[in-house]
Amino acid sequence: MPFSLFHIKPEIRILGIDDSALVSERILVVGTFFRGGMWLDGVLSTYITRDGMDATDSLIRMISASKHRNQARVIMLDGVTYGGFNPIDIVRLNESTGMGVIVLMRSMPDFENIKNALYHLEYPDERFEIIKKAGRISRVVTSHSHTPVYIQCAGIDEMSATRIVQLSATHSNIPEPLRVAHLIATGIICGESCGKP
Amino acid sequence: MPFSLFHIKPEIRILGIDDSALVSERILVVGTFFRGGMWLDGVLSTYITRDGMDATDSLIRMISASKHRNQARVIMLDGVTYGGFNPIDIVRLNESTGMGVIVLMRSMPDFENIKNALYHLEYPDERFEIIKKAGRISRVVTSHSHTPVYIQCAGIDEMSATRIVQLSATHSNIPEPLRVAHLIATGIICGESCGKP
Numbered sequence A, B: 001m002p003f004s005l006f007h008i009k010p011e012i013r014i015l016g017i018d019d020s021a022l023v024s025e026r027i028l029v030v031g032t033f034f035r036g037g038m039w040l041d042g043v044l045s046t047y048i049t050r051d052g053m054d055a056t057d058s059l060i061r062m063i064s065a066s067k068h069r070n071q072a073r074v075i076m077l078d079g080v081t082y083g084g085f086n087p088i089d090i091v092r093l094n095e096s097t098g099m100g101v102i103v104l105m106r107s108m109p110d111f112e113n114i115k116n117a118l119y120h121l122e123y124p125d126e127r128f129e130i131i132k133k134a135g136r137i138s139r140v141v142t143s144h145s146h147t148p149v150y151i152q153c154a155g156i157d158e159m160s161a162t163r164i165v166q167l168s169a170t171h172s173n174i175p176e177p178l179r180v181a182h183l184i185a186t187g188i189i190c191g192e193s194c195g196k197p
Helices: A055-064 A090-097 A111-118 A124-133 A158-168 A176-190 B055-064 B090-097 B111-118 B124-132 B158-168 B176-190
Strands: A013-019 A026-035 A039-049 A074-078 A100-105 A138-140 A149-154 B013-019 B026-035 B039-049 B074-078 B100-105 B138-140 B149-154
Touching (some): A013 A176, A026 B176, A039 B176, A074 A158, A138 A158, A149 A158, A176 B039, B013 B176, B026 B055, B026 B176, B074 B090, B074 B176, B100 B158, B111 B124, B138 B158, B149 B158
Antiparallel strands (some): A013 A026, A100 A149, B026 B039, B100 B149
């Protein structure tokens, strides 16, 4: 159910989701409920299998069980593979949760490289299909940097998604829900959080 | 080394520390580095023993190993017992880290009740000595609520500590570094964060 630009408020509830470092077979995934780019309202967590095929189901279960699920309108992901190459089906994630999904990337993905890497794992074709399903990539520039970020969307139009990325990127060109989810996931697993390249 | 009100900037670096629910013998403790009450700069974590005597040493080790240790000027604690009745010696924490320590409490502690509870554990007198060492309790009212909070201090004067609590309580009458450390610790251990009474 796409929604229009007309309805986007500065305090729109966003759920940012990131994973931790690949230090074991069970990978911690952290969700942060934010109001726009300002306030952290809640934290979720779950585990997925490193290079497994369970990320989409685990995320749907984590979100469905949350008391915040009816307030949040948008999910933000950091790429479409978590815990190594565990792919997230963003169309199914949108349909199951009713929330728009925005995938954020720091650079344009190199699909040839990804395809080659997948052939070292089980189900390479299924994984690649799920990754391709995320669809069209568009470019977003925030007020923090001339370096653009890139997005893919499901259940939300590109113009609305662009606006939401821009309004929630209050501290860097990475939206706060994703920046903070990353700090938490690495801080818990490694003892101290670390930045991303 | 106490510091004066004169030096307190709105973006003073604060390390807030809270623990998670008592669901096992090893209790997760989370630290959040904040700039004033606004930005989360980093996340730390460690584990302490439920009802053990290792909390002070674990916190000192966690802080000493951090890359942020030279920027943060103040540590905020949520009470002086973590992981059940594992007591934190705030004088030793201040001396070992060089950072001022502010203990925040939602209500006046009932020392008679605490003393009775301690007698079900090993080392009750040592625990009570450490708890009493936190010293004088003073009352702070923030702009968010008529309900006061209460503080104890080590290595920082009460007036400076009061100002720091007030400037970092940007979202409720609990300073952001403690509010967010609590959301993280419970969200990671319970799957979803929960509030405090």
